[in-house]
Amino acid sequence: MNKLFDRGQVEQHNAALSADINADFEALGGMLARRGQDIEKLTALAQTFAVALPSWGVGTGGTRFARFPGKGEPRNVFEKLDDCAVIHRLTGVTPAVSLHFPWDKPTDANELREYAAKLGLGFDSVNSNTFQDQAGQAHTYKYGSLTAQDAAARAQAVAHNIECIEIGKALGSKGLTVWVGDGSNFPGQQNLRGALERYLDSMRGIYAALPEDWLMYIEHKLFEPAFYATTIADWGTSFACATELGPKAKCLVDLGHHAPNTNIEMIVARLAQFGKLGGFHFNDSKYGDDDLDSGSINPFQLFLIFNELADASGRDAAFKPSYMLDQSHNVTDPIESLMNSAVEVQRAFVQSALVDRATLAHYQGQNDALQAAQALKHAFRTDVSPILAMARLRSGAAADPVACYRASGYRMAQAELRPARAGASSSGIV
Numbered sequence: 001m002n003k004l005f006d007r008g009q010v011e012q013h014n015a016a017l018s019a020d021i022n023a024d025f026e027a028l029g030g031m032l033a034r035r036g037q038d039i040e041k042l043t044a045l046a047q048t049f050a051v052a053l054p055s056w057g058v059g060t061g062g063t064r065f066a067r068f069p070g071k072g073e074p075r076n077v078f079e080k081l082d083d084c085a086v087i088h089r090l091t092g093v094t095p096a097v098s099l100h101f102p103w104d105k106p107t108d109a110n111e112l113r114e115y116a117a118k119l120g121l122g123f124d125s126v127n128s129n130t131f132q133d134q135a136g137q138a139h140t141y142k143y144g145s146l147t148a149q150d151a152a153a154r155a156q157a158v159a160h161n162i163e164c165i166e167i168g169k170a171l172g173s174k175g176l177t178v179w180v181g182d183g184s185n186f187p188g189q190q191n192l193r194g195a196l197e198r199y200l201d202s203m204r205g206i207y208a209a210l211p212e213d214w215l216m217y218i219e220h221k222l223f224e225p226a227f228y229a230t231t232i233a234d235w236g237t238s239f240a241c242a243t244e245l246g247p248k249a250k251c252l253v254d255l256g257h258h259a260p261n262t263n264i265e266m267i268v269a270r271l272a273q274f275g276k277l278g279g280f281h282f283n284d285s286k287y288g289d290d291d292l293d294s295g296s297i298n299p300f301q302l303f304l305i306f307n308e309l310a311d312a313s314g315r316d317a318a319f320k321p322s323y324m325l326d327q328s329h330n331v332t333d334p335i336e337s338l339m340n341s342a343v344e345v346q347r348a349f350v351q352s353a354l355v356d357r358a359t360l361a362h363y364q365g366q367n368d369a370l371q372a373a374q375a376l377k378h379a380f381r382t383d384v385s386p387i388l389a390m391a392r393l394r395s396g397a398a399a400d401p402v403a404c405y406r407a408s409g410y411r412m413a414q415a416e417l418r419p420a421r422a423g424a425s426s427s428g429i430v
């Protein structure tokens with residue numbers, strides 16, 4: 001597949017744009033220098049940024065109503081990796097892929113690992129799936145998985161998670177993300193405390209199977225598919241469970257998994273303060289778990305989250321939560337959406353580095369609310385696009401990833417190579 005993105009093609013694209021990028025970079029560099037900021041340092045910082053790709057994100061998503069397949073969708077895990085490699089080739093910021101089992105279960109983990117390595121990709125944390133039944137499965141998850149009343153269903157869910165760890169070990173992953181849809185749809189349907197006790201009991205079994213250098217990420221979500229009470233609904237429950245389980249258990253924040261208007265950056269600050277912030281599923285949303293492209297609805301919120309992360313890194317250099325995209329692309333080419341989204345998250349990261357923390361602290365100390373807010377806005381309003389483009393040029397990625405991708409004809413070529421299957425559908429659940 002990489003034939004479409006050989007060196008020559010990207011180099012040609014970059015050559016055509018580099019004079020403009022250099023000019024913009026110089027102009028921004030001059031402006032930042034007057035503010036006491038070094039554009040070279042910021043560009044080097046931008047080049048350190050990485051965010052993992054969700055294997056399920058490269059297929060077209062859907063809703064509970066319908067899924068409208070796109071052209072040339074990947075049909076298996078190898079083709080998903082091919083698409084992820086294109087994203088990394090053109091953005092330079094997505095070197096790892098997060099797999100979801102059993103959707104991506106390899107017949108031969110070594111073969112998959114080698115295939116990924118040849119594409120220049122590694123594997124991020126692996127995800128278990130006990131939110132749907134698989135063909136031939138002995139016990140149903142209709143009434144829950146890790147919290148099910150049925151001990152056999154719980155044992156099956158625990159065993160599946162342990163199997164995910166085993167596959168992940170063979171692939172070189174270092175973490176397991178556990179999101180369960182368990183909960184209830186009616187008041188009285190479940191004993192609320194009993195469900196959480198069963199969850200903890202199941203999670204202890206999974207935790208015991210974690211290798212020394214692995215982390216377990218607990219992903220909470222307010223509602224859906226359980227519409228009355230979700231067992232792991234909020235960061236408080238997630239924090240309590242991670243604390244109960246031990247140091248290898250951390251909390252994962254998916255940006256779409258909160259009640260509307262929740263102050264997510266404050267959750268980030270709290271979890272970081274108590275050493276339990278494990279990582280993120282980046283996306284954007286207007287109403288619920290919309291899984292829209294990162295930065296497409298509320299880029300200021302994304303910036304404020306990164307502002308908290310910059311504060312946390314300033315306090316502890318070892319602080320390094322894991323970053324991943326978790327999105328559903330229903331009306332766009334998933335490769336384009338993922339490229340844009342990775343760049344939007346990188347943008348927020350660089351903008352947060354522009355915040356003059358001493359000035360901010362000064363205004364905070366003076367209770368100068370107006371100027372403190374302006375200190376943040378000043379950074380947020382700065383267009384760092386030339387820094388991002390220069391970082392890509394220097395990393396050998398594409399100056400304008402979407403333009404380069406469109407010019408390549410990759411999607412149309414895949415449409416030929418990967419004809420749609422009748423009734424084709426990927427999960428559509430994200």
Ligand code: AOS
Nearest residue numbers: 127179221254289326429430
């Ligand atoms: C579900 O809403 C979550 O965001 C999970 O991260 C899930 O495992 C993933 O989106 C794939 O469905």
Ligand code: ZN
Nearest residue numbers: 219254281326
């Ligand atoms: Zn998620």
Ligand code: ZN
Nearest residue numbers: 254256289291
């Ligand atoms: Zn989501």
Ligand code: ZN
Nearest residue numbers: 254256289430
């Ligand atoms: Zn979600």
